[in-house]
Structure formats: structure tokens, C-alpha cells
Amino acid sequence: MPELPEVEVSRLGLLPHLTGQRLVEAVFRTPKLRHELPPELASRLAGLRVDTILRRGKYLLFDCESQHGGGWLILHLGMSGSLRLVAAGTPVQKHDHVDLVFARTTLRFRDPRRFGTAVWVEGHAVEQHPLIAVLGLEPLSPDFDGDWLYAATRQRNTPIKPLLMDSHLVVGIGNIYAAESLFQAGISPLRAARRISRERYRILVAAVRSTLETSIAAGGSSVRDYVHSDGGAGSFQLSCAVYDRHGEPCLHCGQPIKQIRQAGRSTFYCAHCQR
DNA sequence: CGTTACCCCTGGAGGC
DNA sequence: TGCCTCCAGGGGTAAC
Numbered sequence: 001m002p003e004l005p006e007v008e009v010s011r012l013g014l015l016p017h018l019t020g021q022r023l024v025e026a027v028f029r030t031p032k033l034r035h036e037l038p039p040e041l042a043s044r045l046a047g048l049r050v051d052t053i054l055r056r057g058k059y060l061l062f063d064c065e066s067q068h069g070g071g072w073l074i075l076h077l078g079m080s081g082s083l084r085l086v087a088a089g090t091p092v093q094k095h096d097h098v099d100l101v102f103a104r105t106t107l108r109f110r111d112p113r114r115f116g117t118a119v120w121v122e123g124h125a126v127e128q129h130p131l132i133a134v135l136g137l138e139p140l141s142p143d144f145d146g147d148w149l150y151a152a153t154r155q156r157n158t159p160i161k162p163l164l165m166d167s168h169l170v171v172g173i174g175n176i177y178a179a180e181s182l183f184q185a186g187i188s189p190l191r192a193a194r195r196i197s198r199e200r201y202r203i204l205v206a207a208v209r210s211t212l213e214t215s216i217a218a219g220g221s222s223v224r225d226y227v228h229s230d231g232g233a234g235s236f237q238l239s240c241a242v243y244d245r246h247g248e249p250c251l252h253c254g255q256p257i258k259q260i261r262q263a264g265r266s267t268f269y270c271a272h273c274q275r
Numbered sequence: 276c277g278t279t280a281c282c283c284c285t286g287g288a289g290g291c
Numbered sequence: 292t293g294c295c296t297c298c299a300g301g302g303g304t305a306a307c
Contacts, residue, residue, distance in 0.1 A: 080284085111285095112286065113284045114283080155276095158279095263278080
């Protein structure tokens with residue numbers, strides 16, 4: 001469920017509540033998410049102060065400090081993870097795997113499928129951690145532009161859609177946003193990456209930015225609700241032009257939206273509008 | 276090296 | 292109602 005906009009909205013929602021707050025206690029109720037959760041992790045976290053929360057791709061990076069040194073807690077929501085701020089004593093439900101208990105509030109991490117993760121990095125060099133070091137450009141950074149993407153794809157014969165979702169190239173573009181961005185840019189998800197012109201890459205990058213930023217803005221207005229309430233993740237999901245609209249009419253031409261499978265993932269597109 | 280197949284895990288939807 | 296199969300918004304690894 002979580003794509004980059006939801007992760008960013010979560011980050012923005014958590015910041016005012018957690019910045020400068022000291023971790024009273026950390027509770028882990030499962031030995032393993034995507035990665036092992038070492039038994040000593042809870043005691044390492046206790047007493048640390050959260051100085052800030054950064055985002056890299058879909059990873060949330062909690063900067064945790066104390067007089068005796070600190071480190072970073074990396075969280076990833078995987079496919080089904082969600083974060084909420086709950087009051088002390090709120091009953092734990094199934095799949096509530098992690099609590100970060102602060103004096104005023106508790107950050108609760110739920111993840112039924114457990115594709116998400118929590119990883120502790122001792123020290124300050126979080127950007128050198130293997131999970132983070134391999135990541136490509138941020139899609140909302142100025143470095144990510146049409147010229148860069150054009151240059152990066154000269155040798156790539158793979159279809160553009162799975163390439164757009166490759167986090168080693170550019171992070172945070174999930175299945176929904178890949179489909180929506182390609183539709184907005186009028187580019188077929190099947191087109192070989194090297195067969196797309198510089199000009200069309202400029203259009204594609206603009207489409208990626210536009211879909212991500214529109215979604216973040218839509219979520220932004222409900223940030224406080226999101227992190228406080230039990231409202232489900234995806235409550236601010238954008239309405240989609242092609243994603244999950246198999247057989248329904250294209251909003252531009254009326255032709256039925258096609259669904260195919262690429263690299264094990266569903267792809268939705270309009271064969272008439274996307275070339 | 277580039278690209279695909281499969282796996283991690285649970286739950287919901289739909290067929291029978 | 293229940294059982295079965297398939298599918299799901301992520302990402303890593305093995306295999307071709």
C-alpha cells in the first residue's frame with residue numbers, strides 16, 4: 001500500500017509529534033520482519049532522543065541520539081505496513097509488531113504481511129548502510145530530470161515500466177505511480193527504454209513529479225487525521241486514470257484499459273493513447 | 276551485465 | 292458456510 005507519497009506524508013505527520021522526544025521504551029513483538037530483529041535492539045533504543053526523521057525512497061530514517069552516541073532506526077512499510085500514533089494503553093491488535101513508546105504518545109507499526117522492516121544502524125553514516133547506499137536518485141530532486149534519465153537508459157533494452165520501478169535507478173516509483181506517470185506521458189509501458197527520445201523523457205519526468213506531488217499534497221491536508229486516527233492507509237489514495245481500471249474506458253479516448261503482466265507485476269495502460 | 280522468476284507473508288475476493 | 296485459488300501498492304536474491 002505505501003508508495004512514496006504515503007511515506008512522505010507519514011514523515012511529515014510524525015515530525016511535529018516526535019522531534020526532540022525521548023524514547024521511553026521500544027517493544028518488538030515479532031523476531032523478524034523482512035530482517036531479523038535482534039533481541040538487544042529494544043534496550044539499545046530506550047532513552048534515545050529522536051532529533052529528526054528523514055526519508056530516502058520509501059525508507060524512513062529516524063535520527064536517534066544521546067550523550068553516549070546514537071544511530072539511525074530505519075523503517076520500511078513494505079507492502080502492507082502502516083504507522084499510527086496511539087495513546088498509551090491502546091490495545092494491541094494482530095500484526096502490531098513494533099511500539100516506540102514516548103512520554104506523550106506511542107508510534108505503532110502494523111504490518112500483516114511483514115514485508116516491511118526495522119533496522120538499527122549504529123553511528124551516523126546511515127547513507128552508507130547497504131539498504132540505503134544502493135538507492136538511486138530521489139524522483140523529486142532536481143538531479144532527476146529528462147536529460148539524466150535519457151542518458152541513464154541508452155544501453156537499457158528493458159521495457160520502461162519495470163525500469164521506472166527499479167530503485168537502483170530512481171527510488172519511490174511504485175506500481176501505481178509507474179502506470180499513472182506513463183499514461184500521463186503517453187508512453188507505452190512496453191516500450192524499450194533506449195527507444196524513448198530525450199524530449200519524451202522530459203515529459204515523463206514531469207509526469208512522475210506531477211503524480212507524486214499531487215498525491216503528497218492530497219495527503220498533506222489529512223496528515224493529522226492520518227497519523228492520529230485508525231483511518232486506513234491509502235485513505236487519501238488518488239483516483240487513478242489507468243491503475244486497476246482493466247476493461248474500463250480510457251479517460252482520454254474511451255478505449256478499454258488493458259492489463260498485462262510485466263516482471264511479475266500487473267501493468268495497466270491504454271494501447272491507443274500510450275505509444 | 277541485463278533481465279526475469281521466484282520468494283518472503285497474510286488477507287481479501289471470487290469460484291465452486 | 293467452507294475450501295480452494297489467485298491476487299495484492301515492495302524489494303532482495305538466484306538463475307538464465
